[in-house]
Amino acid sequence: MVALPLxxxxxxxxxxxxxxxxxxxxxxxxxxxxxxxxxxxxxxxxAGLLRGxxxxxxxxxxxxxxxxxxxPIAPAATRAVIALNILWPLGSIAAVVTGAAGLxxxxxxxxxxxxxxxxxxxxxxxxxxRKSRTEGE
Numbered sequence: 001m002v003a004l005p006l007x008x009x010x011x012x013x014x015x016x017x018x019x020x021x022x023x024x025x026x027x028x029x030x031x032x033x034x035x036x037x038x039x040x041x042x043x044x045x046x047a048g049l050l051r052g053x054x055x056x057x058x059x060x061x062x063x064x065x066x067x068x069x070x071x072p073i074a075p076a077a078t079r080a081v082i083a084l085n086i087l088w089p090l091g092s093i094a095a096v097v098t099g100a101a102g103l104x105x106x107x108x109x110x111x112x113x114x115x116x117x118x119x120x121x122x123x124x125x126x127x128x129x130r131k132s133r134t135e136g137e
Contacts, residue, residue: 010132010133011072013124013132014073014078014125016128017121017124018073018078018081020121021061021081021085021125022061022062023061023065024061024117026058028054028061029053029057029058030058031054032051032053032054033050033058036050036054043110044106045102045103060084073132075129078128082126085121086122088118089115089118092111092114092115092118093115095111096108096112
């Protein structure tokens with residue numbers, strides 16, 4: 001029988017949380033960019049605004065994905081991602097409450113659902129950052 005080595009990579013959870021964020025964010029950005037007109041009709045914001053948001057999300061998703069591949073993962077960069085992932089839900093809720101983005105009812109529901117997902121990514125990344133510092137110590 002061959003003994004398999006135990007993995008001691010304390011950053012695995014954080015890497016997965018960052019990678020999942022990158023995939024979902026980048027995918028969302030691609031949809032906004034490629035299908036801005038029909039998404040605008042469904043959600044409410046102007047197609048130009050959705051294209052801008054889409055482009056930002058693609059770049060942001062790529063940066064988060066790159067961060068997930070770094071060895072070691074930079075804690076300061078991770079904290080910046082977490083901060084932005086906390087700000088996004090706050091902005092989404094503000095857009096729903098103020099009506100500033102011209103959201104439809106479906107758009108408001110989408111903004112709230114998206115805010116919850118992004119907040120979950122922030123929580124997973126906070127947990128991953130803590131685990132990367134404390135496991136095995």
